[in-house]
Amino acid sequence: MERQASPFAVLVQKEIGDYIYSWKFLILLGIILLTAIGSLITILSIIKDYAANIDLDNSFLFLNLFTASDGNLPPFITIISFLGPIMGLALGFDVINVERNRGTISRVLAQPLPRDYFINSKFVAALLVIGVSIFSIGFLIMGFSILTLGIYPTLDELLRIIFFLIFTCFYIAFWLNLGILFSTIFHQSATSALAGLAVWLFYTVFYSMLMNLIGNAIYDNQMDLGVFLTRMNRLSPIGLYNELTTILLTPSIRTTTALTFEQLYGALPSTLPFSQSLMLVWPHICGLIAATFICFAIAYLIFMREEIRA
Amino acid sequence: MPGTIIEINKLTKLYNGYRAVNELTLSIEEGEIFGLLGPNGAGKTTTILMLMGLTEPSSGTVRIAGYDSTREPLQVKRIVGYLPDQVGFYENRTALENLVFTARLNGITEEEARKAADELLDTVGLTEVKNKKVGTFSRGMRQRLGLADVLIKNPKIIILDEPTIGIDPKGVSDFLGLIKSLSRERGITVLLSSHLLNQVQKICDRVGIFIKGNLKAVGKIEELAGELLKEGNIEIRIAVKEELNEKIMEKVKALSGITEINSRKREMFIKAKEDLSSPIAKILIDSGFSLLHLSTKEYSLEDIYDFYFGGGAADGKAG
Numbered sequence: 001m002e003r004q005a006s007p008f009a010v011l012v013q014k015e016i017g018d019y020i021y022s023w024k025f026l027i028l029l030g031i032i033l034l035t036a037i038g039s040l041i042t043i044l045s046i047i048k049d050y051a052a053n054i055d056l057d058n059s060f061l062f063l064n065l066f067t068a069s070d071g072n073l074p075p076f077i078t079i080i081s082f083l084g085p086i087m088g089l090a091l092g093f094d095v096i097n098v099e100r101n102r103g104t105i106s107r108v109l110a111q112p113l114p115r116d117y118f119i120n121s122k123f124v125a126a127l128l129v130i131g132v133s134i135f136s137i138g139f140l141i142m143g144f145s146i147l148t149l150g151i152y153p154t155l156d157e158l159l160r161i162i163f164f165l166i167f168t169c170f171y172i173a174f175w176l177n178l179g180i181l182f183s184t185i186f187h188q189s190a191t192s193a194l195a196g197l198a199v200w201l202f203y204t205v206f207y208s209m210l211m212n213l214i215g216n217a218i219y220d221n222q223m224d225l226g227v228f229l230t231r232m233n234r235l236s237p238i239g240l241y242n243e244l245t246t247i248l249l250t251p252s253i254r255t256t257t258a259l260t261f262e263q264l265y266g267a268l269p270s271t272l273p274f275s276q277s278l279m280l281v282w283p284h285i286c287g288l289i290a291a292t293f294i295c296f297a298i299a300y301l302i303f304m305r306e307e308i309r310a
Numbered sequence: 311m312p313g314t315i316i317e318i319n320k321l322t323k324l325y326n327g328y329r330a331v332n333e334l335t336l337s338i339e340e341g342e343i344f345g346l347l348g349p350n351g352a353g354k355t356t357t358i359l360m361l362m363g364l365t366e367p368s369s370g371t372v373r374i375a376g377y378d379s380t381r382e383p384l385q386v387k388r389i390v391g392y393l394p395d396q397v398g399f400y401e402n403r404t405a406l407e408n409l410v411f412t413a414r415l416n417g418i419t420e421e422e423a424r425k426a427a428d429e430l431l432d433t434v435g436l437t438e439v440k441n442k443k444v445g446t447f448s449r450g451m452r453q454r455l456g457l458a459d460v461l462i463k464n465p466k467i468i469i470l471d472e473p474t475i476g477i478d479p480k481g482v483s484d485f486l487g488l489i490k491s492l493s494r495e496r497g498i499t500v501l502l503s504s505h506l507l508n509q510v511q512k513i514c515d516r517v518g519i520f521i522k523g524n525l526k527a528v529g530k531i532e533e534l535a536g537e538l539l540k541e542g543n544i545e546i547r548i549a550v551k552e553e554l555n556e557k558i559m560e561k562v563k564a565l566s567g568i569t570e571i572n573s574r575k576r577e578m579f580i581k582a583k584e585d586l587s588s589p590i591a592k593i594l595i596d597s598g599f600s601l602l603h604l605s606t607k608e609y610s611l612e613d614i615y616d617f618y619f620g621g622g623a624a625d626g627k628a629g
Contacts (some may be wrong), residue, residue: 010414014400021402103398105461110362110392111415112384308364 007113008121015125019091028087029133035079036137039069042149046070060271062153063160065250066146076141077245080168081238082204084177089196091129091178094189095122096303101187106308117302122180122185123296130172138165156251156274163278164248170288171241175200177295184302203236230256234284237291244284248277256280315340315467315499316324316361321370321522330356333491338501338520339468339493344509346503348520354503355395357520358471361501362392362502365386365577369584375466388416391460397452397471401445405455408444409462415528416463425464430458434488450481459490487515546580547589547604550594561593 005013014274019025043065050064069075096119099105109115110266141188146152178199182192211232219225233239247253251271272280316338323331331353346354361372363383363626399408407425413423425563432442434454439462448457453473460468470489474482490513490518493500504510511517511531518528527534552572562578563571570581580590587606588608595599 006416007415007417008412014411018400018402099398102401103394104400105398106364106392107398107412108415109364110387110390110394111412111463112387112417113415114384146578206516222450308359 007111008117010233011108011113011117011121012125012128015121015130018128019125024090026215028083028090029096029176032079032083032087032133032137033081035073036076036141039076039079040065040141040144042070042073042168043068044077044145047149060154060157060251061250062142062145062157065141066161066164066287067246067249070072077164077242077249080300081171081242081245084168084172084241085238087130087133087176088172089176089179091126092176093183093193093196095126095180097187097189097192098183101189108309115304116300119180119184119300123177126176126180127169133167134165134168134172138168140293143301144184147219152277155261158253159274160248160277165243167244167248167285167288168291170285171237174237174288174292174295177292181295181299181302184299184306203238206241207236208233234287237288240284240288240291244281244288245282251277251278253277313340314338314560316486317373317499318357319371319373320494321357321372322362322368323353323360323365324368329586331360333365333494334523336518338499339497341493341497341515342501342515343490343502345507345514345517346501346520347505347507347510347517348503352505352520354472354520357424358392358469358501358503358614360391361469362387362390369613380507383504388463389466391454391463391465393453393468393470393473394572395475397456397459399444399447399452399455399459399481402443404441404443405431406440407445409453409459412459413462415417426462427458431455433461433492434458443464449579450477451542453477453481454488457492457531458483461492465502467499467500468588470500472504474506482509483512486510488604489513503575544585545607546582546585546590547603547605547607548580548587548590548594548601550576550578551600551602552576552597552598558594558597558599561597562590565589 046068047064050068051061066076067194079221096105099108105118108118142161155187175196179192179196182190182195186192186195208229211229215225215228215232219228234243242257247256251273254267254272314337315337318336319335321334322329322333325430326457333358345356356365360367361374361379363386366380372596375389379386398409398440399405403411406424409427409430410420410423413426414420419427419443428437428440431437434457436451436454436458440449444452444455457470457473460470468489473489474485477485486509489500489502492498502510502514507517514531516528516530517534519526519534553575554577559571559573559578560566562580565582565586567583567586568580569583570579578590580586585608587604591601593606
C-alpha cells in the first residue's frame with residue numbers, strides 16, 4: 001500500500017518537475033556551469049604561481065580555486081555573485097502571475113489545501129532546486145580540482161567551502177523571493193521580470209556610484225568616506241554577499257573594519273580559524289537571511305490577502 | 311426526501327461600497343441541478359467564490375453540507391468540485407497528469423488516482439488524447455477535462471461557473487447532457503452559473519435569476535414563466551382598414567381571457583391568456599371591418615429572460 005502524500009509534498013514535487021523540465025532553468029544552469037568551468041580552467045593554469053608563493057602560515061591553496069583569477073575571467077565567487085541573482089529572479093519572477101493568468105491558481109486552490117501551501121511550495125521547491133544546483137557545481141569544481149591537481153582540501157577549507165555554498169543558496173534565495181514578490185505584485189510576468197532586473201541592475205551598477213556621490217558630498221575626510229562606503233555597501237545584498245564570501249574564503253582577512261595603528265600594534269600576521277571567520281561574518285549572514293525572509297513575508301501577505309478570481 | 315445541502319443566508323459582498331452580492335438567501339436541495347442565471351457582472355462568480363471559501367463574504371453565511379464555507383473551507387473543498395469559467399491546466403503536462411495531480415492534492419494515492427483518472431477520461435470521452443499535452447486541447451476538450459477534474463475527488467456537489475462559454479452549440483448540448491446524466495447517476499448536486507438561459511434551461515431543475523447582486527426570482531422555469539405570464543402569454547396585433555370605434559372595442563373586450571387591450575386608430579394590441587385571434591377576427595369581420603393584418607406572438611423563455619434581465623419591462627422585448 002502506497003503511503004498517501006500530503007498535498008504540500010505533491011505541490012513541491014510538481015514545482016520541482018516544472019523547473020527541471022523548463023528551458024529557462026536548463027539555460028541558466030548551462031550558463032553557470034560554463035562560466036564555472038571556464039574560471040576553473042583559468043585557475044588550474046595559474047595555480048602554480050599561487051602554489052609557489054605559499055608559506056606555512058597561509059596554506060589555503062584550495063580556497064584559491066574559488067577566489068583567484070588571472071584577470072581575464074572573474075573568479076568563481078564573482079561569477080556567482082553576478083549570475084546568482086539572475087538565477088533567483090528567473091526562477092521566481094513568474095511563479096504566481098503565470099498561474100493566475102492561466103487560471104490554474106483557482107483550480108488548485110479549490111482543492112482541500114490551505115492557501116499558503118501554494119506560495120510556500122513554490123519557495124521550497126525553488127530553494128531545493130537552487131540548493132541542489134549550487135552544491136553540485138561547488139562539488140564538481142572541488143572534485144575536478146582534486147583529480148587534476150592532486151591536492152585535497154583540509155577540514156577547515158572544506159567547512160569554509162560548504163558554508164560558502166550554503167550562504168550562496170541564501171543569497172540566491174533572496175533574489176528568488178524578490179522575484180516571487182514581484183510576481184505577486186505584477187500581473188504581467190514581463191513586468192515582474194523587468195522589475196527584478198531593474199533592482200539587480202541598480203545594485204550592481206548604480207548603487208555604489210550613488211553612494212560615492214553622496215559620500216563625497218558629506219565627508220571631506222578619506223577615512224570617514226571609507227567607513228561610510230563600507231557601511232552603505234552592506235545595505236546592498238550584493239555588497240553584503242561579496243563581503244561575506246570574501247571573508248569566508250580568505251582566512252587572512254581578520255577584520256571587517258579599518259583598524260587603528262594602536263589596535264594593530266603587536267598583532268601577529270596570522271590567518272583566522274574557520275570559527276573566527278564565521279564569527280566575523282555572522283552579522284552579514286543574519287542580514288542576508290533577514291532580507292530573504294522579509295521579501296518572502298511581504299509576498300506571502302500580499303498573496304494571502306489577494307482576491308482569487310478566475 | 312433529500313435535504314438541503316447548500317444553505318445561503320443573507321450573503322453580502324461589498325467591493326469599495328458597491329454591493330456585488332446583496333443579502334442573497336437561497337437553499338439548494340441535494341441532488342438537484344440549480345442554474346444561477348444573470349448577465350455578466352451580476353455577482354454570480356463572486357457568489358460562487360464565497361461558496362467555495364475562496365473569497366470572504368462581507369456579511370452573511372454559507373453552509374455546505376453543514377460546514378461553514380468561511381470558517382471550514384477545507385472541509386467544504388473536500389466535497390465540492392469547482393470548475394472556474396476560465397479553467398486552466400498545466401499546458402505542458404498531459405491530460406492524465408493534470409488529473410492525477412488534482413487527485414493527489416485530494417489525498418488519493420497515485421495508483422488509485424491513475425485508475426480514477428482513466429475512468430473519468432473515458433466518461434468525458436477523452437481517452438484517446440489522455441497522453442497528449444493539454445496545450446494542444448480545444449476549448450471544448452478543456453471543458454470536458456475540467457469536468458473530469460472536478461469529478462476526480464468524488465464530490466457531493468459540483469459548481470460550474472459559465473461551463474458553456476466558448477463551446478459550439480453541439481458541444482454545449484453534449485456537455486450539458488453529460489452533466490445531467492452524471493448528476494442523476496451519482497446523485498451529485500450541481501450548481502451552474504450562466505448568462506445563457508436557453509442553453510441551461512434544458513437541464514436545470516430550478517433556476518435563480520440574479521441581477522446586480524440581487525436574486526430576482528427563484529423557481530422552476532415553468533413557474534417563473536407563470537409569474538411573468540400572469541399578464542397573458544399571447545400578444546395579438548391586428549390592423550384593419552377602417553378606423554376603430556368604442557363599440558367594436560367593447561365587443562372585443564367582452565371576450566374572456568383578455569388581460570390587456572390597447573388600440574390606436576386602425577390598430578389593436580391585445581394580451582391574452584390563450585390564442586384568441588380567430589374569435590377576434592370573427593367579431594371584426596362580422597362588424598364590417600376589413601382585416602389587413604393579424605399576428606400573434608407567444609412568449610418564450612427568451613422573453614422571461616428579457617423580462618427579468620431587462621429590468622422588468624412589462625412587455626419584454628418584442629421580437
